[in-house]
Amino acid sequence: MWDKRVVDLVEEFISELVVACSFINLDDGWGFAGVYGPNNDNNRKLLWDEIAGLCTWWKGPWCIGGNFNITQFLSERPEVSNLRSSMADFSALFDKPDLINLPLARGDYTWSNGKAWSRLDRFIVSPSWEAHFPTLCQKHLPRLCS
Template sequence: MWDRRVVEKIKEVVGHFSISCRFKNVNDHFEWAFTGIYGPNLNRKRQFMWEELVGLNNWWNLPWCFGGDFNVIRFGSERLGAGRFTCCMNDFSDFISLHGLMDNPLEGGLYTWSNSNSASRIDRFLFSPVLVEYFTHFSQKRLPRVLSDHFPILWESGSHRRGRIPFRFENIWLKAKGFLDKMKSWWENYHFQRTPSYILAKKLIALKTDLKKWNETNFGNIIVKKQHLWSKLNALDVKEDNQPLTEEEKLEKATFRANLEKAALFEEISWRQKSRVLFLKEGDSNTRFFYRMTNSNRRNNCIENLMIDGSLSSN
């Protein structure tokens, strides 16, 4: 669930309301902690959650990031129709103030949970100011939801630079209507002269060119499509925060969700291929697992030493 090329997990702790991990950056060995939270619904149990988090913070004494469903709001404006301040709201703000945590504004919407009758911001990320020195450009954004009452919250702090991606045949192309017929037509229209091996090599080069062109103009980038659908769905979610949707907009929202599920399936197939995991059944869906396996394969492809003239060399 994390990139081991970037951070290394040192320790983990499981509590009643939280799961915490202690991390160390690979590059600069800076140590910090992250805690995932699921807060209680009952007011009388929330004090136990604060005590648990305070104990963890005092034990490790590290720069910290807390994130998850706190099941409590800070201000009246964070719940639809809320009135006066409550003791639970004051306790939440006291916890943030006591530990000097930062609470960035939520981008992309007002609330993180809603049903047909109510809406509130009960999910958020909090973090120590020291983390800003090591992870820049912090932001928390509300993403569109598909099935849950909760909106996913994305906590961002920059991106990694990547090199040029080599060409690979994508298994998801086989899901496109008429793709095999198109490939057959391309192959039969390639004409080269010389030896059979030369002809095969030339045909494969020509096929690669046509596949890349077809992917750019017809099939498209699955990640970009998915982000576009998220954006459309989020726009309707934001509108629904303030006013009911029309029947046409509800139908449009249902279409976006169906297309988003299809795009997510294509993304899973792509990660399955990259991870080279062949023993899972169709329907075993966990993109993070495939992502982890892909990174593992990349690490295994690294040559750490060679036997040269009978001597082991790592230089």
């Protein structure tokens, strides 16, 4: 899957909600977790717990990205007018100093069905990841297909 002369898998964690791997390359080690968030609030709480655990598991730079299937702010889903408890729980994740929510450039939303828009996709990084890649941001690109 990748050139082991450049990067090698060190550890992995696989659950129903997260696939997380830590890697080491020639220069340093780092971690990445891909997320496809659940649509029900009970499973979302499990995901938030798994993310908190990953933050303590990885010692080097890390990035957690994907579709979280929830918005953080009302402005990220214009057709919703009430802050739901699940949104408040998601926002509370970012109260921790070791979680940085990368800004979204070139747009406000990452998902649309043509009638509604939301920011469901995001990347959360550690302070050491941000220090290593200080100009990194999430970019909204043109939608070419579904």
